[in-house]
Amino acid sequence: TGLKVVVGDEQGRPVLVDAPPRSTDLIAADVRAERDRRINAVQWRIERYRSQDAANTPTTDAPNTYAALLAYVQALRDVPSQTGFPGNVSWPTEPQ
Numbered sequence: 224t225g226l227k228v229v230v231g232d233e234q235g236r237p238v239l240v241d242a243p244p245r246s247t248d249l250i251a252a253d254v255r256a257e258r259d260r261r262i263n264a265v266q267w268r269i270e271r272y273r274s275q276d277a278a279n280t281p282t283t284d285a286p287n288t289y290a291a292l293l294a295y296v297q298a299l300r301d302v303p304s305q306t307g308f309p310g311n312v313s314w315p316t317e318p319q
Contacts, residue, residue, distance in 0.1 A: 251309035258302050265292055265317060291318035 226242040272289045275282040282289070298315035305312060 254309045
């Protein structure tokens, strides 16, 4: 019930067969792309906090939330060093 692909049989007629397993390199690339997407999704909050703090204006996020965002981004950067990478990844939880 997995992914199927169309290939030619001995007579060149199309037949549906199970797709070959994806390579570890392709799986790793997909996981890294997801990691990068998650980092990019919160990077604006980090930049906003830094800008507000540098301008001496009230920050939208509390300092502890900013610190949690930095820790979250670092945990995402560390995903490739997880023991189960790339087949078994434990994603960190995004701070609210």
